[in-house]
Amino acid sequence: MRLTIEVDNAATEALRSLSRETVAEARRRMIDExxxxxxxxxxxxxxxxxxxxxxxxxxxxxxxxxxxxxAALGDGPIAEGVxxxxxxxxxxxxxxxxxxxxxxxxxxxxxxxxxxxxxFAMVRTSLAVVQRVIxxxxxx
Numbered sequence: 754m755r756l757t758i759e760v761d762n763a764a765t766e767a768l769r770s771l772s773r774e775t776v777a778e779a780r781r782r783m784i785d786e787x788x789x790x791x792x793x794x795x796x797x798x799x800x801x802x803x804x805x806x807x808x809x810x811x812x813x814x815x816x817x818x819x820x821x822x823x824a825a826l827g828d829g830p831i832a833e834g835v836x837x838x839x840x841x842x843x844x845x846x847x848x849x850x851x852x853x854x855x856x857x858x859x860x861x862x863x864x865x866x867x868x869x870x871x872x873f874a875m876v877r878t879s880l881a882v883v884q885r886v887i888x889x890x891x892x893x
Contacts, residue, residue, distance in 0.1 A: 772825050782848045783890065785842070787818055788851040792840075794879035799863070806857045810835030813853035815838040833857075 778869040799807045819862040837856040842849070866872030 769789060776847070777844075777849075781842075781844065783887070784849045784851050785817065787855065787887050788840075789814065790886065791876075791879045791883045792817070792853055794882055795875050798873065798875035800873055800875075803830035805830040805834035805837075806855060806860055808832075809838030809855040809857050809860075810853070812838030813840035813855065815843070817851070817853070827880060833843075838849070 792810055796807055796814065797808045799810060808831045814837075817840045834844055834857055838854065839856075840851070840853040843849050844850075862870065863873050864876055865874075
């Protein structure tokens with residue numbers, strides 16, 4: 754019996770790229786890119802009246818990108834939003850976990866709606882899009 758395996762050029766380059774980094778590095782990069790994409794999408798989909806909620810998501814994104822400087826915005830809704838956004842990355846030898854928090858009090862109403870307001874579903878929609886993109890990363 755003879756077995757022949759052929760890999761097209763696109764797959765060959767992808768495999769070479771993967772072979773240059775460790776699994777932990779690749780996992781961290783994938784989580785980091787996926788989280789940033791989810792936050793960027795959430796920020797774009799976030800409705801804006803005062804800017805407080807969008808500023809909190811932006812602060813979380815900034816923390817993931819390494820911007821630990823507090824925003825010098827003075828008082829007001831944007832400064833309050835920045836103070837209520839956070840993000841973190843936790844790693845072990847086997848897992849990488851990223852999280853982002855928006856502690857602006859009305860975010861659940863924006864996400865899920867109320868009896869008088871339709872939901873914007875900005876987080877759920879963004880996560881669904883990123884989930885599809887991550888799925889494509891595993892198809893060579």
